[in-house]
Amino acid sequence: MTILDAFPLELLTQPATERLAYFKEKTVAHPRLQEVNEILMRTIAEPAGASFIFVYGPSGIGKTTLRLRVEQKLTELALAKLESDRGRVPAVGIEAMAPESRYFNWKEYYTRALIALEEPLIDYKFDYGVRGISRDNFGKINVESKVVAPALRRALENALIHRHPDVFFVDEAQHFGKVASGYKLQDQLDCLKSLANMTGILHCLLGTYELLTFRNLSGQLSRRSVDIHFRRYCADNPEDVQAFKSVLLTFQQHMPLAETPDLVSHWEYFYERTLGCVGILKDWLRRVLKDALDREATTITVKDLQKCELSVAQCQKMFKDIQEGERQLSETEQDVQDLRSALGLGEKPIVLPEETPKTSRPPGKVGKRKPKRDPIGVPQDVN
Numbered sequence: 001m002t003i004l005d006a007f008p009l010e011l012l013t014q015p016a017t018e019r020l021a022y023f024k025e026k027t028v029a030h031p032r033l034q035e036v037n038e039i040l041m042r043t044i045a046e047p048a049g050a051s052f053i054f055v056y057g058p059s060g061i062g063k064t065t066l067r068l069r070v071e072q073k074l075t076e077l078a079l080a081k082l083e084s085d086r087g088r089v090p091a092v093g094i095e096a097m098a099p100e101s102r103y104f105n106w107k108e109y110y111t112r113a114l115i116a117l118e119e120p121l122i123d124y125k126f127d128y129g130v131r132g133i134s135r136d137n138f139g140k141i142n143v144e145s146k147v148v149a150p151a152l153r154r155a156l157e158n159a160l161i162h163r164h165p166d167v168f169f170v171d172e173a174q175h176f177g178k179v180a181s182g183y184k185l186q187d188q189l190d191c192l193k194s195l196a197n198m199t200g201i202l203h204c205l206l207g208t209y210e211l212l213t214f215r216n217l218s219g220q221l222s223r224r225s226v227d228i229h230f231r232r233y234c235a236d237n238p239e240d241v242q243a244f245k246s247v248l249l250t251f252q253q254h255m256p257l258a259e260t261p262d263l264v265s266h267w268e269y270f271y272e273r274t275l276g277c278v279g280i281l282k283d284w285l286r287r288v289l290k291d292a293l294d295r296e297a298t299t300i301t302v303k304d305l306q307k308c309e310l311s312v313a314q315c316q317k318m319f320k321d322i323q324e325g326e327r328q329l330s331e332t333e334q335d336v337q338d339l340r341s342a343l344g345l346g347e348k349p350i351v352l353p354e355e356t357p358k359t360s361r362p363p364g365k366v367g368k369r370k371p372k373r374d375p376i377g378v379p380q381d382v383n
Contacts (some may be wrong), residue, residue: 001231003099006254006260007253007254007255008252009197010355011256012256012258014256016294019256020288020289020290020293023254023256023257023285023286023289025253026254026285027069028184028250028278030243030246030247032062032230032231032232032233033062033065033066033069036055036066037066039206039228039248040055040070040228041073043228044166044167044202047202047223049227050202050224050226051193051194051198051224052192052202052203052205052206052221052224052225052226053167053195053202053203053225053285054204054205054207054211054214054215054226054227054228054330055204055205055207055228055230056207056211056227056228056230057206057208057231058208058213058321058322058325059277059280059318059321060274060277060280061230061231061232061279062276062277063207063230064171064279065279066204066206067093067169067171067204071093071169074166074167075090075091078166084334087162087163088163088164088260089164090166091166091167091169092117092165092262093116093166093168093169093189093317094109094112094113094116094170094171095170095171095172095318096109096113096170096171097109097175098175098178099175103184104134104176104178104188104190105251106147106149106152106153106191107149107152109113109155110149110155111152111156112134113229114152114156114159114169115145117156117159117163117165118159121194125233129162131324132157133147133151143180150254153195156195157199160203161199165201166202166206167201167202167203167204167342168202169206170203170205171203171207172207173206173207174208174210174213175207176189176192176205176211176214177210177331184215185217185254186217186218188219188275189214192205193220193221203239204281208321208325209321209325209326209328209329210322212325212329215370217358229329231326232275232277232322233271233276233277233278234359235268235271240259240276241267244267244270244271245279247261247278247281248264248270248281249263251263251281251282251285252264255285255300255325257289257292257298258299258300260297261299262351266278266305270284273309273315274310275322280310284305284308284310286302287308288300288305288307288308291308292352294316
């Protein structure tokens with residue numbers, strides 16, 4: 001692949017802001033992202049009784065990119081129906097803000113969710129039925145400060161029912177868990193569960209492994225939720241290494257510089273400071289590119305990379321969190337044995353038989369009569 005195959009040559013004559021914006025918008029449909037994207041789309045299409053989808057993964061793995069891709073795809077699939085249902089929003093998402101105190105701000109959450117549901121391109125508006133929520137001359141929603149959280153909650157329920165999205169995304173959902181006590185955490189969970197049940201809208205919570213705190217908080221929620229693990233690339237897996245190199249090569253070829261930098265040769269260094277997370281890699285390269293463009297450099301060097309790299313201490317802390325999250329999501333033979341013992345099934349694990357391939361029947365000869373047999377289990381009429 002040459003530099004001409006990667007980005008438009010005219011970008012080299014554009015201002016630094018344009019070149020940086022081009023790279024910022026560049027995403028790579030790498031195998032891990034495609035895999036999780038397909039699982040998530042299938043689950044949204046048929047949640048099979050689930051009210052929640054939990055997408056867990058390391059910080060910087062690409063969860064926001066995943067959400068935006070799925071939102072775009074759901075919108076494309078719904079275009080035909082939107083012609084007859086102008087008030088519908090196929091998918092909507094917000095980011096849960098980190099609380100400024102020890103208590104999650106539900107009032108702010110409800111307000112931001114209402115704003116997200118009011119797409120500016122939608123002409124169909126409706127009355128929320130709550131005093132203190134109105135619109136200005138431009139149709140923008142205004143929420144008076146006197147409106148309390150329960151009223152906003154009712155307004156959001158009405159909005160979700162009217163807009164009827166296929167899924168409501170909450171990014172950085174681990175912030176729900178940043179509350180004062182375990183008792184409050186159960187309250188957070190009950191509030192979200194009630195909102196999903198009252199509206200019948202599937203909720204997808206995306207977050208770091210901190211979100212695992214919700215996972216086993218309620219047996220009922222465990223039954224009504226689907227877990228999706230957005231895993232990083234692992235250096236001890238040859239296929240993962242190849243995929244990581246491919247991602248690195250794509251970013252290398254899409255950096256709008258006069259001289260294409262050699263990044264792939266140093267893939268281990270990139271892996272070391274990104275822990276196999278594509279989002280961290282992209283952010284790092286963006287910082288490096290910004291610095292290079294500001295200096296009007298023709299390419300980037302190892303020294304440029306080192307100036308913007310995460311420190312070893314940062315990587316060690318992040319990797320410790322990743323290891324703990326991956327451990328919680330893994331199932332060992334001992335876990336299976338403990339479950340079987342608790343259920344009174346004994347220690348011997350059940351082994352499912354392997355499916356034998358089906359052999360196709362040879363076609364019957366032309367003109368050969370097929371004998372008619374009585375259907376099995378169906379009694380015949382007696383005259």
